[in-house]
Amino acid sequence: MRTIIVIIRKEFLQIFRNRAMLPQIIMMPLIQLLILSNAATFEIRHLNMHVIDQDQSQASRQLIGKFKASNYFELSDFSFDEKHADEDIMQGKDRCILMIPKGFEHDLMKEQHTKLLLNINAIDGAAAGVINTYALSIIQNFNQQIDAQWINQQQFDQQKILNTPYSFWYNPYMNYKTFMVPGLIVMLLTMVGMFMSAQNIVREKEIGTIEQINVTPIKKAHFIIGKQVPFLIIGLVQLTIGLLVARWVFSIHILGSIPIIYLFATVYLITLLGFGLLISTMVETQQQAMFLAWFFMVIFILMSGLFTPIEAMPQWAQNITKFNPIAYFVSVMRMVVLKGSSIKDILPQLTAISIGGLVMCSLATLRYRKRAG
Amino acid sequence: MKLTGENIIEVENLVKRFGSFTAVDNISFQVKKGEVFGFLGANGAGKTTAIKMLIGLWSPTSGKANVAGFDLFTEANQIRKNIGYMAQRFSLYEDLTVIENIQFYGGIYGLRKNILKERAEELISELGMESFRKELIKNIPLGWKQKLALSVAMIHKPKIVFLDEPTSGVDPITRRQFWDLIYNAAEKGTTVFITTHYMDESEYCDRVSIMVDGRIEALDTPAQLKKQFNAESMDEVFLRLARPTESISK
Numbered sequence: 001m002r003t004i005i006v007i008i009r010k011e012f013l014q015i016f017r018n019r020a021m022l023p024q025i026i027m028m029p030l031i032q033l034l035i036l037s038n039a040a041t042f043e044i045r046h047l048n049m050h051v052i053d054q055d056q057s058q059a060s061r062q063l064i065g066k067f068k069a070s071n072y073f074e075l076s077d078f079s080f081d082e083k084h085a086d087e088d089i090m091q092g093k094d095r096c097i098l099m100i101p102k103g104f105e106h107d108l109m110k111e112q113h114t115k116l117l118l119n120i121n122a123i124d125g126a127a128a129g130v131i132n133t134y135a136l137s138i139i140q141n142f143n144q145q146i147d148a149q150w151i152n153q154q155q156f157d158q159q160k161i162l163n164t165p166y167s168f169w170y171n172p173y174m175n176y177k178t179f180m181v182p183g184l185i186v187m188l189l190t191m192v193g194m195f196m197s198a199q200n201i202v203r204e205k206e207i208g209t210i211e212q213i214n215v216t217p218i219k220k221a222h223f224i225i226g227k228q229v230p231f232l233i234i235g236l237v238q239l240t241i242g243l244l245v246a247r248w249v250f251s252i253h254i255l256g257s258i259p260i261i262y263l264f265a266t267v268y269l270i271t272l273l274g275f276g277l278l279i280s281t282m283v284e285t286q287q288q289a290m291f292l293a294w295f296f297m298v299i300f301i302l303m304s305g306l307f308t309p310i311e312a313m314p315q316w317a318q319n320i321t322k323f324n325p326i327a328y329f330v331s332v333m334r335m336v337v338l339k340g341s342s343i344k345d346i347l348p349q350l351t352a353i354s355i356g357g358l359v360m361c362s363l364a365t366l367r368y369r370k371r372a373g
Numbered sequence: 374m375k376l377t378g379e380n381i382i383e384v385e386n387l388v389k390r391f392g393s394f395t396a397v398d399n400i401s402f403q404v405k406k407g408e409v410f411g412f413l414g415a416n417g418a419g420k421t422t423a424i425k426m427l428i429g430l431w432s433p434t435s436g437k438a439n440v441a442g443f444d445l446f447t448e449a450n451q452i453r454k455n456i457g458y459m460a461q462r463f464s465l466y467e468d469l470t471v472i473e474n475i476q477f478y479g480g481i482y483g484l485r486k487n488i489l490k491e492r493a494e495e496l497i498s499e500l501g502m503e504s505f506r507k508e509l510i511k512n513i514p515l516g517w518k519q520k521l522a523l524s525v526a527m528i529h530k531p532k533i534v535f536l537d538e539p540t541s542g543v544d545p546i547t548r549r550q551f552w553d554l555i556y557n558a559a560e561k562g563t564t565v566f567i568t569t570h571y572m573d574e575s576e577y578c579d580r581v582s583i584m585v586d587g588r589i590e591a592l593d594t595p596a597q598l599k600k601q602f603n604a605e606s607m608d609e610v611f612l613r614l615a616r617p618t619e620s621i622s623k
Contacts, residue, residue, distance in 0.1 A: 006477060010466070208460060211460050211462075212458070215453055217450050218481045
């Protein structure tokens with residue numbers, strides 16, 4: 001037990017002696033959290049829309065007014081010329097074209113159906129889908145209004161509309177920051193923890209001190225634990241900073257229990273640091289360690305459900321995320337912080353991450369050899 | 374120093390192969406308790422490989438060995454408690470101070486706090502390093518570092534201390550002081566196992582073995598070796614043994 005403390009003490013001495021380390025641990029995640037939470041958004045606002053109004057009628061103006069009134073679209077250009085609109089799309093000035101054909105109002109009144117054309121630049125498919133949904137809801141709204149105003153005065157066979165009332169739970173204003181911030185906190189303490197642990201043992205290999213340690217009677221498990229604890233403590237400090245920023249800057253109130261978050265974070269960090277140290281025992285240089293750590297980090301983060309929902313991934317990819325520690329922590333953070341989930345609700349995730357931690361730490365301990373072949 | 378005649382290291386037919394290359398080729402020797410045992414050889418002769426097997430850093434390919442009364446294959450951790458090691462490569466933490474290094478290594482050898490404190494003070498005053506105490510290792514001269522490394526390697530008072538080319542790169546005065554430290558340890562009953570390629574240093578050893586291409590070609594006291602090879606100095610002894618290889622490599 002005392003040997004563990006000796007190692008922990010030495011690691012902390014080295015960490016705090018390195019002047020670049022403290023800002024790296026505290027400031028970098030803070031800045032990233034503040035920047036990324038504002039940047040990583042899926043909401044689309046003020047999209048440039050090119051309008052070709054060939055009808056120039058009351059109805060067409062009313063429809064355009066509806067687009068104008070929404071926050072989503074910015075009516076940047078008007079023309080009668082499709083060619084001109086196409087050019088604007090090509091040059092990236094506009095994201096979509098709304099084309100109101102001649103006879104729009106006439107058809108609407110007399111034939112009771114009419115045509116509109118909406119062209120969307122769909123290079124970013126997800127964004128295009130969102131644009132389409134916004135536009136459809138505006139057009140539908142317009143439709144209902146027309147229905148009520150003009151047509152139903154003459155006819156009474158109004159089709160019954162199935163009306164589904166809805167409410168958004170847990171994030172009633174659908175604020176993306178509320179959704180992103182807990183996940184980003186996970187990412188930040190993950191990156192620092194992973195890189196620091198992956199570089200740690202291999203650094204001692206590079207400078208040669210590992211041999212000096214290997215000739216001592218220190219137990220392998222003690223060595224690994226002693227290496228993990230400092231980074232665990234740093235990770236929990238980062239978590240605390242992250243949660244405070246979430247509270248003060250983004251007004252996110254933790255609905256669930258704070259001890260549950262810290263319990264899960266502890267188990268999670270043990271898993272992550274075990275993995276980092278495992279990498280560290282397997283490689284010969286810090287460069288190799290960083291390369292491997294990056295490789296896994298990119299996969300883990302992109303497949304964590306942080307940016308894209310896991311449910312939307314193909315089945316095989318979903319299966320892979322079962323082995324992704326970040327995915328568990330991101331979902332638990334969202335559950336506990338935003339929904340107030342209890343320990344019972346997160347038990348499956350807690351079980352999975354505990355098994356992962358056990359496996360990682362055992363592997364790291366086994367792979368760390370005092371005696372080489 | 375008194376030699377009791379009791380063997381503290383016994384090596385029998387020890388072999389280490391890396392692929393098809395045989396670094397240590399079937400060596401056998403004994404080291405007596407309290408002895409200063411010199412392990413000589415040219416660069417690449419297999420000295421470091423042999424030493425790393427004896428201290429449990431590398432597994433031997435075959436053979437038998439007993440170090441400090443324990444079997445090398447089955448009781449490596451018992452051996453670790455009873456030996457000290459100073460590597461060829463510098464092994465103190467550059468970003469820790471003198472006292473922090475002493476406390477760290479003493480700590481992982483499991484020394485109790487009060488004993489460690491006592492030893493640290495003893496060690497610092499013995500080396501005359503009071504003024505360096507809180508200095509980072511990277512800021513102190515190499516000679517001091519080497520002397521400190523030796524003392525740190527013996528902080529737990531091991532039965533045997535293995536020194537792998539401890540004096541390479543230091544000036545003659547520091548080397549002299551270094552040997553004073555070695556004699557000091559031997560005086561107290563520590564067995565010293567030292568590799569070197571300085572032939573003048575081999576004269577300070579009780580017995581010397583000379584390795585050539587992974588084999589031990591000679592083993593005796595410096596005086597006997599000089600007699601056996603009809604040489605005036607150990608330098609000459611060494612050249613006679615090593616020359617065949619040298620001419621091949623040239």
